[in-house]
Amino acid sequence: MIQIKNLVFEYPGKRVLHNISFTIAPQTICALVGPNGAGKTTLLRCISSLHHPFSGTVHVNGINVHHQPRECHKHIAYLTDFFGLYEKLTIQQSLQYMVQAYGIKKSHQKEAIEWVLHRLDLNQHIKKKASELSRGLRQRLGIAYAIIHKPSLILLDEPASGLDPEARRSLSELLLDLKNDGMTIVVSSHILAELEEYSDEMLIIREGQIIEQKHPQQLHDKEISITIKTDSDPQAIVSYIQQRPDCHLFSSANEEIVITLPGNNTLISELLNDLTRQDFKIIEYYKTKKSMHDIYMQTVNQG
Amino acid sequence: MNPEFIRNVILSSTPFRQIVLPITMLAFLYLFYLINGQLMGKGLAIACAIIFLVVMLLWGSREVSDSLMDEIQEKTWDFQRMSAMGAWSMVWGKLLGSSFYVLLTCSMALVVYIYSISDLQNIEFILKSVFLLITIAFIGLAIAFLSTLFLIRKSSIANAKLSNGINLILTLYILWLAIPFVDLKQNQSISWYHHQFNWLDFNLFSAITILAWLMLGNYRLMRQELQYKNSPIIWTIFIFFILFYLSGFLLDYYSIREGTYQEYLTILAPWLFILMIPITWISIYFSDNKITTIHRYLFSISTPRWTEIWLYSPLWLISFVILVGTGTWLLFNNNNLLAQPFLMLWWQTTPTISGQFILMCLLFILRDIAISLYFNFTNSFKRPDSSAFILIVLLYLLFPSIVNLTLGNDWLFLFLPILKQSGWSQLIPVSLQVFIAFALVWFHYRSRSPKKR
Numbered sequence: 001m002i003q004i005k006n007l008v009f010e011y012p013g014k015r016v017l018h019n020i021s022f023t024i025a026p027q028t029i030c031a032l033v034g035p036n037g038a039g040k041t042t043l044l045r046c047i048s049s050l051h052h053p054f055s056g057t058v059h060v061n062g063i064n065v066h067h068q069p070r071e072c073h074k075h076i077a078y079l080t081d082f083f084g085l086y087e088k089l090t091i092q093q094s095l096q097y098m099v100q101a102y103g104i105k106k107s108h109q110k111e112a113i114e115w116v117l118h119r120l121d122l123n124q125h126i127k128k129k130a131s132e133l134s135r136g137l138r139q140r141l142g143i144a145y146a147i148i149h150k151p152s153l154i155l156l157d158e159p160a161s162g163l164d165p166e167a168r169r170s171l172s173e174l175l176l177d178l179k180n181d182g183m184t185i186v187v188s189s190h191i192l193a194e195l196e197e198y199s200d201e202m203l204i205i206r207e208g209q210i211i212e213q214k215h216p217q218q219l220h221d222k223e224i225s226i227t228i229k230t231d232s233d234p235q236a237i238v239s240y241i242q243q244r245p246d247c248h249l250f251s252s253a254n255e256e257i258v259i260t261l262p263g264n265n266t267l268i269s270e271l272l273n274d275l276t277r278q279d280f281k282i283i284e285y286y287k288t289k290k291s292m293h294d295i296y297m298q299t300v301n302q303g
Numbered sequence: 304m305n306p307e308f309i310r311n312v313i314l315s316s317t318p319f320r321q322i323v324l325p326i327t328m329l330a331f332l333y334l335f336y337l338i339n340g341q342l343m344g345k346g347l348a349i350a351c352a353i354i355f356l357v358v359m360l361l362w363g364s365r366e367v368s369d370s371l372m373d374e375i376q377e378k379t380w381d382f383q384r385m386s387a388m389g390a391w392s393m394v395w396g397k398l399l400g401s402s403f404y405v406l407l408t409c410s411m412a413l414v415v416y417i418y419s420i421s422d423l424q425n426i427e428f429i430l431k432s433v434f435l436l437i438t439i440a441f442i443g444l445a446i447a448f449l450s451t452l453f454l455i456r457k458s459s460i461a462n463a464k465l466s467n468g469i470n471l472i473l474t475l476y477i478l479w480l481a482i483p484f485v486d487l488k489q490n491q492s493i494s495w496y497h498h499q500f501n502w503l504d505f506n507l508f509s510a511i512t513i514l515a516w517l518m519l520g521n522y523r524l525m526r527q528e529l530q531y532k533n534s535p536i537i538w539t540i541f542i543f544f545i546l547f548y549l550s551g552f553l554l555d556y557y558s559i560r561e562g563t564y565q566e567y568l569t570i571l572a573p574w575l576f577i578l579m580i581p582i583t584w585i586s587i588y589f590s591d592n593k594i595t596t597i598h599r600y601l602f603s604i605s606t607p608r609w610t611e612i613w614l615y616s617p618l619w620l621i622s623f624v625i626l627v628g629t630g631t632w633l634l635f636n637n638n639n640l641l642a643q644p645f646l647m648l649w650w651q652t653t654p655t656i657s658g659q660f661i662l663m664c665l666l667f668i669l670r671d672i673a674i675s676l677y678f679n680f681t682n683s684f685k686r687p688d689s690s691a692f693i694l695i696v697l698l699y700l701l702f703p704s705i706v707n708l709t710l711g712n713d714w715l716f717l718f719l720p721i722l723k724q725s726g727w728s729q730l731i732p733v734s735l736q737v738f739i740a741f742a743l744v745w746f747h748y749r750s751r752s753p754k755k756r
Contacts, residue, residue, distance in 0.1 A: 012594045013682060013751040049530050050384060054599055069530040073385050084378030088314055100306030103387035145382055 001026040001153060001184045002047060007056035009042050016042050018208045024186065024201065029179050031195040032188040033296055034205035040188040041081065043205065044155045048078035060153055077146035081158040085130035085141055092126040095148060102149035116144045136167035154178065154185045160194055172197045192296055204296060214295060225250060226268060228257045229284040237280050247271060305392050311370055311400025320404040328411050343419040351416035352436055355409050356481050359440035360474045363405040364447030368470050370401035371451045390525035398448055431503050438510040443477045445517035452524040457688060495551040516541060532614045535621045542582055542625055546575050573656050576629040583622035583668050588688055590617040592679040594751055619672055626668065630661045659727060663720035666733040671695050673740030680747040
C-alpha cells in the first residue's frame with residue numbers, strides 16, 4: 001500500500017527526515033509513534049503529498065505521490081492535527097461540497113453522503129452548522145470530510161487529542177470498522193494505550209529516522225512474561241531455565257523469577273509441566289503481555 | 304457546476320449582500336441621475352463606469368482575497384489541497400464565486416451605463432466598452448487573487464492584514480490606471496508596430512491579454528499549492544511577450560518602418576536591456592529563494608538531473624540570463640543609437656549606454672540577488688523578502704541622496720549605476736559589494752545547510 005524509499009525532508013537549516021524507507025501492507029492499522037519533533041507530522045504530510053521532499057520517493061497504490069499528486073489524492077485521506085471545518089455550512093452542505101470537490105459522480109454522491117453519515121453516526125446532526133458541534137462531533141465531521149471518497153489510505157495525525165474517553169472509544173471502533181472495510185490507516189499519536197486497541201503495526205520514529213518497525217505478527221505474538229513464585233531453591237530454577245532454548249530468564253529476586261517466552265500458551269503449559277516434573281514447587285504464577293508502551297520504551301532505550 | 308464556485312456563492316449570500324447593497328447601488332445611481340440634471344448621456348455614463356470600477360475593485364478584490372485567506376485562517380486549506388479539484392477549477396471557482404454578489408450589484412451600474420449612452424453610440428461600441436470595463440475590473444480581481452496566493456506561498460501563514468494592505472495599495476493603483484478608460488474615445492487611434500488600431504479595440508485587446516496572463520499566473524501559483532512543479536517556461540515566454548509588446552511602441556517612436564532585422568535589433572537592444580533590469584529585479588521577489596529550495600536546486604545540479612535543474616531554476620536566474628544576453632549583445636555591438644531625444648530628456652546627461660554602465664547594472668542586480676538570498680538564508684527575519692526589499696530601497700534611494708547632498712553626484716556610482724563615464728575603476732565598489740554579499744550568502748548557506756547522517 002505505502003512504499004517509501006530514501007525519503008529526505010528539510011526545513012530551513014534542519015533535516016527532519018533522514019533517508020527513511022519502509023513499506024506498509026494493505027488493510028493494516030499502523031501506529032506512528034515517536035516523541036515531539038521526531039518528524040511524524042512531516043512524514044504524514046510527505047505521504048499525503050502536501051510536502052515535497054528533498055529527495056526520495058513515496059508510492060501509494062503504486063502511484064508516485066509527488067509526480068501525480070492529484071491522482072494519489074483520490075486514494076488518500078489526511079486529517080491534520082489542527083484541522084478546520086466549514087463553520088458557516090451545515091453538515092449536509094459541507095458534505096455535499098466535499099463529494100463534489102472529490103469528483104464523485106453525481107449518481108454516487110447521495111450514496112457517499114449516506115455512507116459517511118451512517119459510518120460516523122452523524123445522521124441526526126445534518127442540519128447543524130459545524131460551529132454548533134461538540135469537540136467529538138467536530139472530530140467525526142473532520143474524518144467524514146476526509147474519507148467521504150472512500151480512500152484506500154487514511155492518514156490521521158493525533159486524531160484522539162482533546163477527545164473524552166467515550167469519544168476515544170468510539171474513534172477506536174470506527175478505525176477498526178474502516179479497516180474491515182478494506183482501508184489502510186496510519187495513525188500518529190502519543191497515547192500508546194489507545195493505539196494498542198486497534199493497531200497491528202507500529203513504526204517508531206525518532207529524530208527523523210525510523211528506528212523500528214514492528215509488524216503485525218510481532219505485535220500480536222508478543223513475548224509474554226511469566227512471574228513464578230516458588231518454595232524451591234530459586235537458583236536451581238534459574239539454572240534450569242538458562243539451559244532451555246525456548247525461554248529466557250528476565251530477572252530473579254528472592255522467590256520471584258520472571259521468565260520471558262514467545263506469546264504461545266502451549267509453550268507456557270509445557271514449561272510449567274516441566275518445572276513440576278523437575279520437582280520444583282510452584283506456588284503461584286501469573287503472565288503479563290508486553291504492552292505497546294513497553295515495546296516502544298524498550299526500542300527507544302535500545303536505540 | 305464547480306463546487307468551489309457554489310460554496311463561495313452560498314457563503315457570500317447574506318441578506319446584506321442580497322438586499323441592502325442593491326438598494327444602496329440603486330440609490331447612488333439615482334443620485335447621479337439627479338446630479339446630471341435628470342438626463343441620460345455621457346456624464347451619467349462616465350459616473351456609472353467609475354462607480355462600477357470603484358466598487359468592483361475595492362469590494363471585489365477584498366472578497367476575492369478573503370476567499371483564500373479564510374481557507375488558511377480556518378484551517379480548511381489542506382482539505383482543498385487534498386481534494387480532486389484541479390488548479391483551474393479552484394482559481395475560477397473562488398474568483399467568480401466570491402465576487403458573484405459584487406458583480407451582480409455592479410451590473411446595475413452597467414445597465415444604466417448602457418442605457419445612458421444607447422442614443423449616442425452604436426451597439427458595437429457600447430458592447431466593447433462594457434466588455435473593456437468588465438475586463439479591467441477582473442484584472443483588479445485577478446491581481447488581488449495573485450497577490451494573496453503569492454503571499455500564502457511566501458509566508459505559508461494567513462496574514463489577512465498584510466494581504467488586505469497590499470491589495471488596497473494595488474487596487475488604488477489599478478483604479479488610478481483604469482479611470483482614464485472610462486472616457487469614451489471613439490475616434491482616437493493607437494499606433495503599434497506601424498499599424499493604426501482603434502483606441503477601444505487596442506485597449507480591449509491589451510486588457511484581455513493582461514487578464515489572460517494574470518489568470519495563467521494564478522493557475523500556475525495554484526498548481527504549486529497543489530504540489531505540482533512548475534517549470535520556468537511560462538515566465539520565460541512572459542518576458543519575451545512583454546519585450547515584444549513594448550517593442551511595438553518603441554519601433555513606432557523611432558519611426559523605423561522598413562528596417563533590416565539588424566537595424567530593428569540595434570534600435571531595440573538598448574531598450575530591451577533597460578526593460579530587463581526591472582523585470583529581473585521583480586523576478587527576485589517572485590522566486591522562491593528559501594534555503595531549502597536553493598539547496599534542492601544545487602543538489603540537482605551536482606547530481607546532475609537535468610529535468611530537475613530546469614524545474615527548480617529560480618526565475619531570477621532565467622531573467623538574469625536574458626539580461627546578460629542583451630547586455631552582452633550591446634557590449635559587442637556598441638552603438639550610439641540611444642542618442643535620441645527621448646533619452647536625452649530622460650537623463651539629461653550622456654545619452655549613450657557604455658559598456659561600463661552595462662556591467663554596473665549587471666553587478667548591481669547581482670548584488671540585489673545576493674541580498675535577497677542572504678535575507679532568506681538567515682533565520683533572523685520573519686519576512687525576509689520584505690526586509691531585503693527595504694534594504695535595497697534604502698541602498699538605491701536614501702544613501703545616494705545623502706551622498707549627493709554631502710559629497711556631490713561624483714560619488715553616486717557607489718550606490719547607483721550611472722551613465723557618466725569616468726573610468727573602469729568605478730566598477731570596483733560595486734564589485735566589492737557583490738563579493739561581500741555573496742560571501743555572506745555562501746557562509747550562511749554552508750552553516751545552515753542540513754548535514755547528512
